[in-house]
Amino acid sequence: MRTYLECIPCFFKQALEAAKLSGADERTRKKILDEIALSIPKFPLASCPPEMARVIYGTVKRMTGKNDPYAKIKEKSNKLALSVYARLKKKVASSHDRLLTAIELAIAGNIIDYGVKNSLNVGEELNRILNKEDKAISKENSSIFNYRSFRRALKGAKSVLYLADNAGEVVFDRVLIEEIKMSDKDKNIIYAVKEEPVINDALREDALIAGIGEKAAIVSSGLDTPGTVLSLCSKEFLRIFRHADMVISKGQGNFEALSDCGRPVFFLFMAKCPVIARDVRCGLGDVVLLRKTTAKT
Numbered sequence: 001m002r003t004y005l006e007c008i009p010c011f012f013k014q015a016l017e018a019a020k021l022s023g024a025d026e027r028t029r030k031k032i033l034d035e036i037a038l039s040i041p042k043f044p045l046a047s048c049p050p051e052m053a054r055v056i057y058g059t060v061k062r063m064t065g066k067n068d069p070y071a072k073i074k075e076k077s078n079k080l081a082l083s084v085y086a087r088l089k090k091k092v093a094s095s096h097d098r099l100l101t102a103i104e105l106a107i108a109g110n111i112i113d114y115g116v117k118n119s120l121n122v123g124e125e126l127n128r129i130l131n132k133e134d135k136a137i138s139k140e141n142s143s144i145f146n147y148r149s150f151r152r153a154l155k156g157a158k159s160v161l162y163l164a165d166n167a168g169e170v171v172f173d174r175v176l177i178e179e180i181k182m183s184d185k186d187k188n189i190i191y192a193v194k195e196e197p198v199i200n201d202a203l204r205e206d207a208l209i210a211g212i213g214e215k216a217a218i219v220s221s222g223l224d225t226p227g228t229v230l231s232l233c234s235k236e237f238l239r240i241f242r243h244a245d246m247v248i249s250k251g252q253g254n255f256e257a258l259s260d261c262g263r264p265v266f267f268l269f270m271a272k273c274p275v276i277a278r279d280v281r282c283g284l285g286d287v288v289l290l291r292k293t294t295a296k297t
Contacts, residue, residue: 001049001257001276002047003052006275007049007275011036012037014053014057014199015060018199021066021073022064022066032063035059039052043055048227049227049253050227051229053198053225054198057224073200074202077200078168078206081168081210082210085175088172089178099154099183102176102179103147103289106176106250109171109173110169110270145288145289145290149266153266153291157187157246158186158188159245159246160190160248161244161247162189162190162191162192162216162248162250163192163247163250164192164202165254165269168200169251171210177189177191177212190216190217190240191207191217192220195221198224204218219237221237227254227256227258228253228257229257230261241263242263246264246266247263247264247265248265248266248268251269252271252272252273255276256276264293265293267290269288270286270287271284271285271288272285
């Protein structure tokens with residue numbers, strides 16, 4: 001997905017929040033914003049937003065000396081999500097369609113996103129997700145919820161590449177991965193995380209804390225961007241990406257980076273940004289399970 005003009009104010013908002021979390025004083029925060037302002041004219045709108053985010057968070061790291069300002073937030077998110085893991089499993093077990101419920105929960109977990117909701121209260125959000133006990137969030141017959149297509153692709157896939165998004169959310173991913181493995185224990189699932197800290201995106205340690213390693217092989221994409229920008233990925237990851245029978249992509253950042261990647265990808269996320277909602281042709285807050293095959297032009 002290309003960058004829109006509406007994305008530019010969001011770039012500054014993200015930079016300011018990251019600078020504050022890094023402990024930067026007002027003078028340093030001003031310098032960070034000044035430097036990012038100078039880089040905006042050089043950034044082509046044809047590029048995806050995660051490419052600019054890499055510049056933003058790289059600037060914050062360099063000027064504050066803090067490599068992972070979201071470390072404590074990620075730790076808290078993982079802890080809180082693990083505390084509701086048993087309830088998530090119970091919700092799936094009591095469902096008439098276990099796979100659909102696991103998908104719904106995996107997408108619901110995508111609300112844990114500090115890049116969009118800087119003031120997010122993880123505990124409140126988790127309770128809100130779990131309290132939707134009797135409320136269906138899927139739109140099976142909608143153009144933005146392609147469950148039947150997902151189920152068919154999953155049945156025929158021997159290998160599945162699952163692209164992680166945020167810490168905390170990884171616990172919700174675990175529930176879906178476990179459900180997939182329950183239906184086919186021989187299915188090879190590869191879970192891809194970021195190589196370096198960026199916002200609250202999941203790293204290998206977050207996946208291990210969540211228990212992902214018990215059901216899937218954990219690999220690094222080689223990235224420090226909040227989205228899987230293929231031109232920046234490691235050669236080993238690109239090989240896996242090209243050869244996987246099925247790719248499941250979590251989060252808005254991955255949608256922004258891969259929506260025109262040229263191979264079939266199933267995107268799972270909540271539309272939390274008006275620009276993305278407009279691009280997908282859905283409403284804010286909608287649950288999206290979208291299969292895209294659009295090639296780059």
